[in-house]
Amino acid sequence: MTVSSPQQNRKKIFIHTGEVSGDLQGGLLVKALYRQAEKRGIAIEIAGVGGHQMQAAGTNILINTLKLSAIGLLEALPYYLQGRGLQKQVEQYLLRQPPDLMVLLDYKGPNLAVGKFVRRRLPDVSMVYYIAPQEWVFATPSTQAIVNVCDKLLAIFPEEATYYQQAGANVKWVGHPLVDILAEPLTKAEARSALSIAKEAKVVTLLPASRQQELRYIMPAMFEAAGRIQQQEPAVSFLVPVSLPDFRDEIALAAKSYGLNARLVDKADGQQAIAAADVVINKSGTANLEVALLNVPQIVMYRLSNLTALVAKYVVRFTGDYVSPVNLMENQPIVPEFLQWAATPAAIADAALALLLDEEKRQEMIASYAQMKRAMGAPGVCDRAANEILDMLS
Structure with a gap:
């Protein structure tokens, strides 16, 4: 699905997600972005890293990451070198075709890495973090890095919104996307x-x-x-x-x-x-x-x-x-x-x-x-x- 307008006037959005659950939420988000952009009269095109559901929703998929999903230290090791190679591909793509806006979705490791790269090399690109890492649960030291990398954080849990707001993020609580699927x-x-x-x-x-x-x-x-x-x-x-x-x-x-x-x-x-x-x-x-x-x-x-x-x-x-x-x-x-x-x-x-x-x-x-x-x-x-x-x- 696209919004009809001359190609040069389209706004470019890049969505970066790291694993299978992000693809589900990414697909829902892409559909909503096209739907709301059409209502506003904004012409957009969306590219990104994700899976089949994002692609079916209208995303030009640069890399399909569905088989790179792992949680834990030992569990993630087999994917580390492959993931680093794919990150380089993403970085090169972003330098060649800088987006107007970047959305980081869910999975912390790959998102923080690419977010820091964009902050360093493409400082004019705005970034939104949607479905942020559950720092208030796992008590890791990454909170400030997440706050620093995004211009806006869209929270899905009430506790998440409170936690990141207290850490200094520009936060908006939107609710959990599963509510839409199972209304x-x-x-x-x-x-x-x-x-x-x-x-x-x-x-x-x-x-x-x-x-x-x-x-x-x-x-x-x-x-x-x-x-x-x-x-x-x-x-x-x-x-x-x-x-x-x-x-x-x-x-x-x-x-x-x-x-x-x-x-x-x-x-x-x-x-x-x-x-x-x-x-x-x-x-x-x-x-x-x-x-x-x-x-x-x-x-x-x-x-x-x-x-x-x-x-x-x-x-x-x-x-x-x-x-x-x-x-x-x-x-x-x-x-x-x-x-x-x-x-x-x-x-x-x-x-x-x-x-x-x-x-x-x-x-x-x-x-x-x-x-x-x-x-x-x-x-x-x-x-x-x-x-x-x-x-x-x-």
Whole structure:
């Protein structure tokens, strides 16, 4: 989608994101930018670093980074040299074709690197940081670097807005973009009908991985927990959305090896697989919010290599109370979290069974979701973010 105008009058926007979750939010933002630019009579063209969703929304993708996603020290090492090479490509492109405005989206490492480069070599280019790193959670020393690199920061969490404002950033809270996607959530009955699942069936949905490393560190514990659930409740069945086609064979083999009564679901039907569930066992991430917006009880877990976890605990000195976005939204323990050494199959299975079999516990969690949703802001998040960005072009 483009806005008709002579080519030379178009304003150039470059969006830089570092991994798979950024591509989802980037795609939504690109659509909103074109939509709001057309309303304002502004001609724009968008290029960037991202993935398929940004490309489908109308971005000229310079580099597709979907396979470069990793969290943690050891986990990121295999991608470091490749990432450095790609960063050089981005820098050369920006020098050849300087944008009128730069948007840094989500992932801290690559964004800070390219943001510092632009500040140094292209000081007249305005920069916006959208979905900023969760510094108030992880207590890293990068806060001031993030503040220094951007002219405006668009916050999605209320705590995020307060934290960065106190650090000296020009902050605007716009709300969380998932509100726009799930303004009218799919019901359990609709989802089960679409997936041909009986109304009375007991269904647990497993969300093990959106990154390669998570197949190694998270999926085994999650699938072993599912096996324990199946032993106690033989009638239960499992749905497993496959986030990337490359993961399908490995996930299918793992489900078979753990003896799970599991059905793999394509990514396009992932929302149906969540909405159809009685309980979701979920890795920590943006999907936690999607599950909450669909009013499905959930257990959250995460695992990294033990070395990375030790570095986080004793070197970085991670001090946050929570990691799940559901709990971070208002800094309250809405969903149970099992992290690293606490993420044992037994603990995960026991917590999931409690939600599966106890209707009172389920309703308590769903009621807690309601307050969280109010903190996510009203629909129209992506349009608000787009207008804040377009204001910078004036």
